[in-house]
Amino acid sequence: MSTVASLQFWAFVGVVAGIYTILALGLQIQFGFAGLLNFGHAAFMAVGAYTMAILVVKTGWPLWGASLAALAAAAVVGLLLGLPTLRLRADYFAITTIAFAEIVRYVAINEQQLTGGPVGTIALAGPGEAASYNREWLAFQGWFEDRLAGVLGEHATKDVTMLVIVWVVALLALLLVEAMVRTPWGRVLRSIREDEDAAAALGKNVFAYKLQALALGATLAGIAGLFFAFQFSFFSPGDFDPLVTFYAYTIIILGGTARNWAVPLGAVLFSVVFAGTRFFDFAPLSLLESGERAYVRLILIGLILIGLMLFRPQGLLGKREEMVLE
Amino acid sequence: MTQLLQLIANGLVTGSIIALAAVGVSLIYGILRIVNFAHGDYLVVGAYVALAVNIGWGGSIVLAALAAVAATAALAAGLEFALWRPLRRKDAGLFSFFIAAIGLALVLRHVVFLVGDPGPRRYDVDVFQVYDLGGVRLSQSQLIAIGIAFAAIVFVGLMLARTGLGKAMRALSDNRALAAVAGIDVDRTVVLTWVLAGSLAGIAGLLQALILNAFTPNFGFLLLLPIFAAVVLGGIGSAYGALVGGLALGLVMELSTWNALAGGAPAVYKPVVAFGVLIVVLLFRPQGVFGKARVL
Numbered sequence: 112m113s114t115v116a117s118l119q120f121w122a123f124v125g126v127v128a129g130i131y132t133i134l135a136l137g138l139q140i141q142f143g144f145a146g147l148l149n150f151g152h153a154a155f156m157a158v159g160a161y162t163m164a165i166l167v168v169k170t171g172w173p174l175w176g177a178s179l180a181a182l183a184a185a186a187v188v189g190l191l192l193g194l195p196t197l198r199l200r201a202d203y204f205a206i207t208t209i210a211f212a213e214i215v216r217y218v219a220i221n222e223q224q225l226t227g228g229p230v231g232t233i234a235l236a237g238p239g240e241a242a243s244y245n246r247e248w249l250a251f252q253g254w255f256e257d258r259l260a261g262v263l264g265e266h267a268t269k270d271v272t273m274l275v276i277v278w279v280v281a282l283l284a285l286l287l288v289e290a291m292v293r294t295p296w297g298r299v300l301r302s303i304r305e306d307e308d309a310a311a312a313l314g315k316n317v318f319a320y321k322l323q324a325l326a327l328g329a330t331l332a333g334i335a336g337l338f339f340a341f342q343f344s345f346f347s348p349g350d351f352d353p354l355v356t357f358y359a360y361t362i363i364i365l366g367g368t369a370r371n372w373a374v375p376l377g378a379v380l381f382s383v384v385f386a387g388t389r390f391f392d393f394a395p396l397s398l399l400e401s402g403e404r405a406y407v408r409l410i411l412i413g414l415i416l417i418g419l420m421l422f423r424p425q426g427l428l429g430k431r432e433e434m435v436l437e
Numbered sequence: 438m439t440q441l442l443q444l445i446a447n448g449l450v451t452g453s454i455i456a457l458a459a460v461g462v463s464l465i466y467g468i469l470r471i472v473n474f475a476h477g478d479y480l481v482v483g484a485y486v487a488l489a490v491n492i493g494w495g496g497s498i499v500l501a502a503l504a505a506v507a508a509t510a511a512l513a514a515g516l517e518f519a520l521w522r523p524l525r526r527k528d529a530g531l532f533s534f535f536i537a538a539i540g541l542a543l544v545l546r547h548v549v550f551l552v553g554d555p556g557p558r559r560y561d562v563d564v565f566q567v568y569d570l571g572g573v574r575l576s577q578s579q580l581i582a583i584g585i586a587f588a589a590i591v592f593v594g595l596m597l598a599r600t601g602l603g604k605a606m607r608a609l610s611d612n613r614a615l616a617a618v619a620g621i622d623v624d625r626t627v628v629l630t631w632v633l634a635g636s637l638a639g640i641a642g643l644l645q646a647l648i649l650n651a652f653t654p655n656f657g658f659l660l661l662l663p664i665f666a667a668v669v670l671g672g673i674g675s676a677y678g679a680l681v682g683g684l685a686l687g688l689v690m691e692l693s694t695w696n697a698l699a700g701g702a703p704a705v706y707k708p709v710v711a712f713g714v715l716i717v718v719l720l721f722r723p724q725g726v727f728g729k730a731r732v733l
Contacts, residue, residue, distance in 0.1 A: 199720070199723070200723075202472055218709075357543070409547040412543055416543070
């Protein structure tokens with residue numbers, strides 16, 4: 112059976128899309144609603160994933176406790192990053208956040224004692240021993256798969272189980288974000304994006320709102336990091352390349368900035384392009400080797416970004432008025 | 438002591454390359470408010486054009502440098518017409534420029550990956566020839582890099598200080614509206630600024646590739662944040678500041694590994710030192726170390 116028609120393949124694409132939905136929702140709060148140009152989003156994902164893996168492997172914490180601690184760590188790192196930097200102008204903030212994310216990645220690569228170094232979490236337990244953090248997760252997934260088999264029968268495979276779990280969480284996150292932006296809190300956030308001085312003049316503590324948005328978005332990135340870790344059973348610093356942040360931007364811009372329901376749409380489109388350029392085997396893609404496909408994929412994503420900025424900066428579903436920052 | 442001299446020499450090599458790239462980034466930011474995320478990849482394009490001439494056609498390294506400069510100058514100026522000017526016409530915001538620059542960076546880098554060889558490459562220079570200058574050891578590549586970089590820095594410095602074009606560039610960068618009112622042809626100066634930024638990126642790319650010995654298309658992004666750090670250090674928009682900032686940053690990065698400084702930082706953290714400088718300067722002195730405080 113060809114890849115395109117396989118349920119397994121689409122389940123995998125769907126899992127990736129779900130993880131990116133959660134990641135991009137975090138950025139949506141920060142950038143879409145608070146207007147913060149956070150270019151270090153991938154670092155929060157890394158903090159989440161690494162905190163969980165390190166606690167499980169090195170200190171023997173139960174997975175659930177470690178996961179909660181990981182989310183707390185992502186939120187705290189968001190606060191710590193925001194405290195000094197949120198007073199900066201938008202462009203300086205953007206450069207600072209990307210520098211911060213690169214520092215996190217360099218530390219993950221070079222502090223081998225702590226993180227396993229460039230080869231990734233497999234080396235967490237030290238040399239000669241293959242570390243694994245997701246035994247408890249696999250047990251839970253197996254249990255859930257059995258329940259699911261009652262409904263879906265033979266289709267309830269590992270990937271389909273993960274698909275269901277990730278998307279339940281992604282949709283809950285979506286509902287949460289949607290509900291939050293409808294509250295007075297969300298309205299203040301948007302007013303800050305539109306005119307920070309006006310919001311401040313009305314007595315709103317702009318700094319506190321921005322800080323909350325940054326920490327909340329960081330927590331969602333942490334959740335995405337956990338699912339990334341669970342899905343792939345192992346990860347390395349390279350998985351949290353600055354490119355990942357750019358992917359999240361592509362997703363929310365593709366769907367439409369400040370449109371929550373457009374985030375899953377953007378994530379699915381993005382994942383189809385992403386996985387499609389890797390696995391589809393019809394012309395013209397079949398003419399390329401797998402290495403070349405990776406480059407073509409990134410060229411395509413770059414062209415999509417440039418094209419959107421030139422011709423449709425509000426994305427597929429967004430409003431133009433909400434896109435003109437500064 | 439020998440280690441200190443060696444580190445200073447290395448720092449001057451790295452620093453002069455960063456300085457050359459930083460001048461272009463700083464001027465473009467000052468005039469157009471574009472944080473050019475693709476600048477590192479302009480360097481990469483230059484390095485690979487030089488590679489094609491040097492290895493592909495067997496041209497000398499001088500010929501390769503000229504080709505690199507011509508190619509990146511044309512690329513930078515061409516993109517002004519194809520991308521930046523249309524974006525400005527549409528009143529694009531800060532964010533649109535940011536994202537377009539990131540998209541451009543992805544396209545340029547991966548086109549180089551696709552067209553060039555993705556594996557590590559090197560130029561046809563003698564990597565084993567090492568010169569000993571009173572205890573300081575420099576490879577042939579490093580000596581070439583210092584020579585060319587200093588010549589270029591002097592040239593740029595004189596150009597900015599003495600020529601009408603240089604003055605126009607600095608005036609625009611300082612206050613665009615005022616410069617336009619004073620009769621400076623904005624569109625023409627912008628294109629020429631891109632030509633200057635592109636040419637310097639071509640030289641810097643070739644030199645960086647030269648001193649790396651073996652390089653891949655990823656080197657541009659790795660150098661991008663140090664370049665930004667140099668720009669910020671010198672004061673965003675200031676061309677002289679960028680030159681000095683680049684040299685200072687190169688020295689700081691190398692000297693951070695000096696044994697006398699509590700054993701020195703591990704060499705792998707040299708880029709982190711640059712990122713740290715970037716963040717600290719932005720937080721405490723956003724007008725740059727040499728810049729005058731003004732309302733930003």
